[in-house]
Amino acid sequence: MSMREISYGRAGMEALVEEMRRDPTTLHLATDAPPSLVEEFGEQRIRATPIAENAFSGIAIGAAGSGLRPIVNWSMVTFCFVAMDQIVNQASKIHYMFGGQQTFPLVFRSSVGGGTSLAAQHSQSPYSMFMNLAGLKLILPSTPYDMKGLLKSAIRDNNPVLSFESTRLMGLKGEVPDEDYTIPLGVADVKREGKDVTVIALAWLVHEALAAAEEMEKEGVSVEVVDPRTLFPLDNDLMRASVQKTGRLVIADEAGPTAGASAEIAALVTEDPATFKALKAAPKRVCALQVPIPYSPDMENHVFPNRKRIIAGIREVMEAG
Amino acid sequence: MSASPELQRDMLRQMQTIRRFEERASDDYKGGDIYGVVHCYIGEEASAVGICAALRPDDQIISNHRGHGHCIAKGADLNRMMAELYGRVDGYCKGKGGSMHIADFSIGMLGANGIVGGGLSILTGAGLAAQMAGNEGVAVCFFGDGASNAGSFHESLNIAASWKLPVLYVCEHNSWAADTAAKKTHAAENMSDRAKGYGIPGIVVDGNDVLAVYEAAQEAVARARAGEGPTLLECKTYRHRPHTERPGAVDRRPEEEKAAWMARDPIPMLVEHLKQQQGQFSDEEFTAMDDEILAEIEASVSYAKASPFPAPEAALDDVFAD
Ligand SMILES: Cc1ncc(C[n+]2csc(CCOP(=O)(O)OP(=O)(O)O)c2C)c(N)n1
Ligand SMILES: [Mg+2]
Numbered sequence: 001m002s003m004r005e006i007s008y009g010r011a012g013m014e015a016l017v018e019e020m021r022r023d024p025t026t027l028h029l030a031t032d033a034p035p036s037l038v039e040e041f042g043e044q045r046i047r048a049t050p051i052a053e054n055a056f057s058g059i060a061i062g063a064a065g066s067g068l069r070p071i072v073n074w075s076m077v078t079f080c081f082v083a084m085d086q087i088v089n090q091a092s093k094i095h096y097m098f099g100g101q102q103t104f105p106l107v108f109r110s111s112v113g114g115g116t117s118l119a120a121q122h123s124q125s126p127y128s129m130f131m132n133l134a135g136l137k138l139i140l141p142s143t144p145y146d147m148k149g150l151l152k153s154a155i156r157d158n159n160p161v162l163s164f165e166s167t168r169l170m171g172l173k174g175e176v177p178d179e180d181y182t183i184p185l186g187v188a189d190v191k192r193e194g195k196d197v198t199v200i201a202l203a204w205l206v207h208e209a210l211a212a213a214e215e216m217e218k219e220g221v222s223v224e225v226v227d228p229r230t231l232f233p234l235d236n237d238l239m240r241a242s243v244q245k246t247g248r249l250v251i252a253d254e255a256g257p258t259a260g261a262s263a264e265i266a267a268l269v270t271e272d273p274a275t276f277k278a279l280k281a282a283p284k285r286v287c288a289l290q291v292p293i294p295y296s297p298d299m300e301n302h303v304f305p306n307r308k309r310i311i312a313g314i315r316e317v318m319e320a321g
Numbered sequence: 322m323s324a325s326p327e328l329q330r331d332m333l334r335q336m337q338t339i340r341r342f343e344e345r346a347s348d349d350y351k352g353g354d355i356y357g358v359v360h361c362y363i364g365e366e367a368s369a370v371g372i373c374a375a376l377r378p379d380d381q382i383i384s385n386h387r388g389h390g391h392c393i394a395k396g397a398d399l400n401r402m403m404a405e406l407y408g409r410v411d412g413y414c415k416g417k418g419g420s421m422h423i424a425d426f427s428i429g430m431l432g433a434n435g436i437v438g439g440g441l442s443i444l445t446g447a448g449l450a451a452q453m454a455g456n457e458g459v460a461v462c463f464f465g466d467g468a469s470n471a472g473s474f475h476e477s478l479n480i481a482a483s484w485k486l487p488v489l490y491v492c493e494h495n496s497w498a499a500d501t502a503a504k505k506t507h508a509a510e511n512m513s514d515r516a517k518g519y520g521i522p523g524i525v526v527d528g529n530d531v532l533a534v535y536e537a538a539q540e541a542v543a544r545a546r547a548g549e550g551p552t553l554l555e556c557k558t559y560r561h562r563p564h565t566e567r568p569g570a571v572d573r574r575p576e577e578e579k580a581a582w583m584a585r586d587p588i589p590m591l592v593e594h595l596k597q598q599q600g601q602f603s604d605e606e607f608t609a610m611d612d613e614i615l616a617e618i619e620a621s622v623s624y625a626k627a628s629p630f631p632a633p634e635a636a637l638d639d640v641f642a643d
Binding site: 031033050052078116117118291292294295296297299 | 422632635
């Protein structure tokens with residue numbers, strides 16, 4: 001397979017463009033109509049919407065149920081809260097509630113995370129709110145390769161899929177194949193193999209965990225880094241197998257811990273009796289502090305987890321047993 | 322009632338203060354002392370200043386992401402504003418908010434807001450409180466043409482009209498919402514035409530003519546104080562800068578459109594008007610006024626720089642009230 005290097009942001013764009021070429025029923029809804037997309041696909045399929053997220057998210061649901069395959073870009077996840085009614089009361093339930101009569105193939109894209117001094121409203125990682133709803137699939141890629149492969153699967157999926165894309169990773173470069181490829185939803189990825197401790201990390205924290213693993217290697221601690229890649233479905237088998245091998249678990253997430261993805265992962269991994277038995281230490285979560293995100297940089301940095309805190313977490317579980 | 326020459330000079334000073342404040346904020350943002358994002362109001366100063374000149378100190382306003390002008394027009398302290406942009410402890414929000422979230426509740430400035438359309442219902446609530454207090458207080462919501470298309474616009478105006486709330490809805494129609502032209506997302510020419518559907522007055526005013534804005538605001542405010550309900554006032558204006566000050570931000574607006582609006586800059590328009598009134602104003606006076614303003618801005622930067630950054634742990638404060 002021939003490979004080339006592109007950014008995470010570019011990988012998302014390529015997935016979108018290639019899928020829109022592949023499937024004439026796709027259309028794009030966002031408050032901004034990027035000129036390059038309008039040029040290729042025309043204003044019919046690349047719609048500039050008013051700043052009316054509730055309406056255009058609902059319009060996407062209606063269009064999906066009527067034979068189209070809409071891709072909505074909310075831009076920041078912040079703006080989707082205006083559309084919560086459509087997401088919670090409609091998109092997540094509509095297939096089930098009507099007895100599976102109709103499919104609603106649609107994707108809602110948004111950027112998540114902080115680190116850019118945009119303050120509380122524009123620095124959010126609320127994916128666990130959506131994990132709480134049955135009926136939505138959720139992807140959270142950490143590399144250009146995963147972004148492109150997962151977003152393509154999301155677009156081809158016949159269910160509503162939310163794509164959470166890390167602001168901090170937009171410029172990150174990585175290799176993607178020249179050929180068409182997809183990554184199935186619900187398959188985690190071992191980003192680094194190790195034998196002493198498993199770090200299950202999400203999005204940007206995957207890269208911080210890899211840096212932490214490098215550091216710990218010098219101390220003779222072998223760290224396995226697992227990236228779930230999709231938050232629904234979650235790849236329980238792979239996560240549990242890793243923890244059964246290492247006996248220790250650290251979970252790293254840019255979101256706060258309370259009822260977060262980290263809490264769900266900890267429960268899913270440890271409620272499995274075989275995995276529970278294999279544990280040598282209590283699991284440790286390394287998350288943001290449970291506060292809205294402040295503007296001023298020192299405060300903001302204080303709130304977020306990073307490689308140093310992951311290292312401290314790893315040391316803690318190593319010392320515990 | 323038309324503005325006296327003294328009031329006109331005050332309004333000019335405020336408009337020029339907004340402009341100089343934002344020029345400095347933009348420079349210091351690009352220089353790395355101000356973080357996140359900065360949206361400039363430059364070019365639209367006549368709207369905030371003309372409206373706020375018609376208000377009492379205890380009236381309340383709410384703003385959007387482009388909030389510096391509204392803050393200054395309502396009388397906010399430049400030092401504390403600049404300190405907030407600099408992320409310092411003496412900033413209005415102790416460094417928690419930044420450019421998009423400056424508020425000063427003590428002067429009735431209920432906050433800039435990063436959610437487009439977010440202020441519409443909150444401000445309507447302030448109007449409800451004013452009505453219930455029975456003190457003839459008025460509440461003013463500043464929002465853009467883009468925000469007018471959010472559901473909260475309809476829901477808020479309908480309630481305010483039904484309950485005859487003492488509210489002034491000021492749509493700052495600058496023809497663009499970020500990179501999307503208003504004509505792509507709104508089929509009618511004027512937002513204010515919608516007022517008819519709520520049974521309230523809808524007024525269009527030249528938003529670059531501060532005296533016209535002031536007169537229209539006075540009428541709407543008088544109506545609100547008299548218990549006759551809300552008004553939708555649409556100020557046609559234009560921002561001189563791109564949507565944000567982010568370096569490399571593209572500006573997709575046509576050059577001819579920009580040039581036409583630049584030629585109607587609200588500040589020179591008012592200077593000319595003042596000069597035409599015999600003996601009221603001169604270029605020298607304007608230069609002297611500008612020098613004073615520049616000194617105030619410089620002082621605000623010194624104030625900001627002298628204020629410490631918050632301790633990192635201060636991030637944990639203020640999540641809940643006591
Ligand atoms: C609910 C929501 N959707 C999208 C955005 C992103 N956004 C920020 S400002 C803006 C344009 C706002 O246009 P307008 O209301 O006309 O105000 P202007 O910037 O022209 O002053 C957009 C789309 C947002 N902040 N909030
Ligand atoms: Mg606008």
